[in-house]
Amino acid sequence: MRRAVGGIGASAALATVAATLLLSGCVPTPAPPPVTIVATVTATPKPTPTPTPAPAPVAPPPAPAPAPDPVPNAPAPVYEPGPAVDLGARDGANGTPSLDGSGMPISYVVVSGDHFFDIAQRFDLPQQQLLRMNPQVHDFGENVYIGDVINLDWTKTG
Template structure:
């Protein structure tokens, strides 16, 4: 005859298996769902503004055109090299600015700032510059002589 040794846990587990409690009774509930219709919203009335008293001012003219202020014109003044306008300008024998040649990194706005010229004046002096000065290219000559157009 052969003896079998069983661990104590297994023996204890087999002994307790018969001692479990009875299963709990199942409780059932009946739920009745009723759907209530969604109420139709009442529209909010649009507020009306009472008409304001109109006071006529004879000095005012509707849509009157405002005269455009003239763009001051004058000779370019070299304020010195700045980022975006670093090349040396061309001058005549009297020292008057004649032109500026665009180099890499230049912008038309910075050229106008360096030579103390309003953008509109510099554009008028350079009618071949397109795109309101946004389309300049390397080695393009920008006119700085305000008495001529380039």
Template sequence: MRRSPVTAVCTAAALAVLLGGCAPSETAAAPTVTVTATVTVTPTPAPEPTPTTPPPPAAAPAPAPVPNAAAPVVEPGPANDLGARDGANGTPVLDDSGMPVSYTVVAGDSFFDIAQRFDLPQQQLLRMNPQVHDFGETVYIGNVINLDWTKTG
């Protein structure tokens, strides 16, 4: 089967186009591609106003804060001797009515146990005895502890 010369040229041209990208040709220049872009400007539509509700009426300003009053110091009352115990073995000094008014620290005593023996909160006993330092941690043999709640020091 013989091909016509036109078919042979078309086939050769088609092969040249197809294979043209596979092997670089030194004589052929790179094809120039021209792209045309058309830009259309569309204006941004103006937003439509939305109906708004009126703002709520302004609330009354908050009242100024009032500081709390100082907590009252409640003194439980006179010392009540509950009897000797470990940590408070000494003998208290009593007044005419038999109420303890002072206590002298003896060996083995602790300030906490003295407060417990005389039914007084340790903080109250500390307020009644400003000469005792370190929250009652340091009491010495011979220290006189005031138990009269009407007198301090």
């Protein structure tokens, strides 16, 4: 076998190299040079506000007209549609009317089976108007009798 020169054996040399490698990590590294920071302060510019356009003035809506003062117990206006017009015989109004010289009906004689409402319908008159034209008819026209004469001439009442 061979011996290493200088009296150091191979294993001892190997141990020295290993120890040097292991201990080399324990040596402190040199500190980095100090860093100098210079801060410069500059003022932040203030933003200039943008003017908001003002909305165009809107005219208020016109005030509603005041309600008229109520009139207590004022009579309702009476609407009279006009002269009677014979629309022809129908159930509840089968009689024959009396006519004037121009052919307009002026009266009607109640026959069996007639009803006041149907008579008003036949002559194209509202029942209330026919009642005003015939004050002798009672109970809102519920009771008319055979032979009663119903006035159909709106210029004459009674």
